[in-house]
Amino acid sequence: MASVCILDEFEVHKNEEFLSIAEELKPELHRTDIAPVRLLTLEQDGNPEPAIAEEEAPEKLKEKRLKKDEKVILDFGNHHVGYVTLDLASAGSHQDAPAYIYLKFAERLDELNTDVSSYNGWISKGWIQEEYLHVDVLPAKIELPRRYAFRYLEIKVLDVSLKFSLVINGVTAQAVSAVSEETVPGIQTEDEVLKEIDRVSIRTLKNCMQLVFEDGPKRDRRMWLGDLRLQARANYKTFHNTEMVKRCLYLFGGLTFNEGKIPACLFLEPEIEPDDTYLFDYALLYGSVLLDYYRATKDEKTLKDLYPIAIRQIEIGLTYLNEEGVIPDRSGEFWCFVDWGEGLNTQAASLAILIYSMRYGIRLAEYMGDEKTILWLDEKMQELKRSAIRHFWDEEQKLFVSGRDRQISWATQVWMILARVFDKEKNRELILHTIEVNPRIRMVTPYMYHHYIDALIRSDEKDRALDEMKRYWGEMIRDGADTFWELYNPYNKYESPYGSVAVNSFCHAWSCTPTYFLRKFYLPENQQ
Ligand code: RAM
Numbered sequence: 001m002a003s004v005c006i007l008d009e010f011e012v013h014k015n016e017e018f019l020s021i022a023e024e025l026k027p028e029l030h031r032t033d034i035a036p037v038r039l040l041t042l043e044q045d046g047n048p049e050p051a052i053a054e055e056e057a058p059e060k061l062k063e064k065r066l067k068k069d070e071k072v073i074l075d076f077g078n079h080h081v082g083y084v085t086l087d088l089a090s091a092g093s094h095q096d097a098p099a100y101i102y103l104k105f106a107e108r109l110d111e112l113n114t115d116v117s118s119y120n121g122w123i124s125k126g127w128i129q130e131e132y133l134h135v136d137v138l139p140a141k142i143e144l145p146r147r148y149a150f151r152y153l154e155i156k157v158l159d160v161s162l163k164f165s166l167v168i169n170g171v172t173a174q175a176v177s178a179v180s181e182e183t184v185p186g187i188q189t190e191d192e193v194l195k196e197i198d199r200v201s202i203r204t205l206k207n208c209m210q211l212v213f214e215d216g217p218k219r220d221r222r223m224w225l226g227d228l229r230l231q232a233r234a235n236y237k238t239f240h241n242t243e244m245v246k247r248c249l250y251l252f253g254g255l256t257f258n259e260g261k262i263p264a265c266l267f268l269e270p271e272i273e274p275d276d277t278y279l280f281d282y283a284l285l286y287g288s289v290l291l292d293y294y295r296a297t298k299d300e301k302t303l304k305d306l307y308p309i310a311i312r313q314i315e316i317g318l319t320y321l322n323e324e325g326v327i328p329d330r331s332g333e334f335w336c337f338v339d340w341g342e343g344l345n346t347q348a349a350s351l352a353i354l355i356y357s358m359r360y361g362i363r364l365a366e367y368m369g370d371e372k373t374i375l376w377l378d379e380k381m382q383e384l385k386r387s388a389i390r391h392f393w394d395e396e397q398k399l400f401v402s403g404r405d406r407q408i409s410w411a412t413q414v415w416m417i418l419a420r421v422f423d424k425e426k427n428r429e430l431i432l433h434t435i436e437v438n439p440r441i442r443m444v445t446p447y448m449y450h451h452y453i454d455a456l457i458r459s460d461e462k463d464r465a466l467d468e469m470k471r472y473w474g475e476m477i478r479d480g481a482d483t484f485w486e487l488y489n490p491y492n493k494y495e496s497p498y499g500s501v502a503v504n505s506f507c508h509a510w511s512c513t514p515t516y517f518l519r520k521f522y523l524p525e526n527q528q
């Protein structure tokens with residue numbers, strides 16, 4: 001379990017002007033009617049990867065007379081985010097007791113066979129998408145108040161009476177998103193795996209694009225800065241909704257806390273509010289989101305407004321350096337994210353991310369014509385590169401180590417490459433050597449895999465990057481992904497940072513970046 005770092009004192013600074021710019025950019029959501037495409041019966045063998053025993057046309061639904069413990073499973077054909085209405089009735093004698101009904105929404109078929117009642121993880125079981133309904137009077141149209149992320153819906157009768165049965169005349173739903181998939185043509189390639197990876201990436205991104213870039217529509221349904229950065233990159237190459245990126249940049253810029261820190265995430269309701277969580281790496285990466293946005297739009301005003309906030313994050317980051325010129329190890333706390341890998345030491349990566357953010361800071365300063373900042377950042381960045389090598393490079397193993405126990409992980413090597421601590425040729429040797437050694441502390445999130453693919457491409461290993469992308473994201477599709485997942489460890493498919501996959505998110509926007517890589521580096525004619 002990650003320990004949660006709650007700030008002792010939490011002081012929010014609101015910039016009303018920035019917040020009102022963001023408010024004006026609030027999107028209208030597209031609403032699309034959707035309906036079940038088939039009814040399923042699963043094999044009852046307790047297998048966590050259930051097999052379909054039987055399927056029927058959705059029209060059969062209203063013919064069923066459901067008694068106690070009977071259930072139906074509706075398949076909506078793809079992953080959706082939206083609102084559901086049940087049209088219920090009774091058959092038999094007069095309804096002489098409430099119909100007691102259980103609903104379970106699932107993003108993947110596997111979830112229907114997961115016993116969620118035994119969930120005992122460290123985040124709330126409230127995220128599990130299930131409902132218990134008592135319906136006193138039938139017929140009834142029940143508009144469920146929550147928004148769900150789902151492909152499947154199981155409806156089970158917990159009880160009726162001996163004298164009547166439940167009839168489901170229909171289940172209708174409306175899917176919502178700020179964007180519409182039809183606006184993005186598929187990529188032109190003969191490679192079916194890549195086509196599918198691209199399509200699933202776009203679906204993932206679309207379903208997370210709501211009033212802001214949400215991280216996952218099932219959980220947490222808020223805007224995390226690290227996730228936003230990758231979503232925005234994929235968005236420029238697909239939906240090209242630059243207004244949404246602008247809105248999100250102003251929201252973060254308009255809601256800083258203590259010393260001007262950017263929070264790791266923002267809550268959207270009932271009113272937009274920052275979380276009292278600071279993530280060192282996420283805050284530093286704000287400048288990278290701003291730089292990407294500026295390059296995509298050339299929007300000078302936004303650059304000018306938000307540049308000081310991006311630079312402030314670097315200044316704050318530098319205050320954490322110790323006398324040895326490195327960031328002290330805070331791996332025991334939820335302080336520098338990097339990845340969800342069990343036991344991952346983030347000390348070396350935190351320094352690498354600071355260096356990386358300084359390079360982005362320099363680019364921003366160049367666009368601003370801010371010579372003083374360029375000189376200051378450049379000098380400091382060179383100094384930090386030297387201390388990264390001094391403290392973390394192990395000449396014997398030819399790898400970077402991290403923390404007191406000199407841990408070797410994939411994440412540390414990847415971030416040191418992205419920080420360009422070495423030149424390109426040495427970076428290439430390092431990534432190839434990492435692949436050969438295959439450190440035991442692996443990458444487990446598509447977020448970290450994004451950075452691995454990026455590191456390969458930047459080290460002139462484009463073909464290998466493509467193979468790795470096909471292997472990781474392609475395997476997720478073979479494992480049943482309609483949208484890409486929050487966490488996927490091919491070596492442990494039931495891994496969860498929370499204590500159970502029941503609360504993992506299976507449409508998680510930080511996993512949507514293959515479409516960005518494909519359209520930017522491999523098939524540039526397919527960019528929007
Ligand atoms: C989880 C969410 C989110 C991520 C944070 C660090 O709570 O998956 O997407 O950014 O971790």
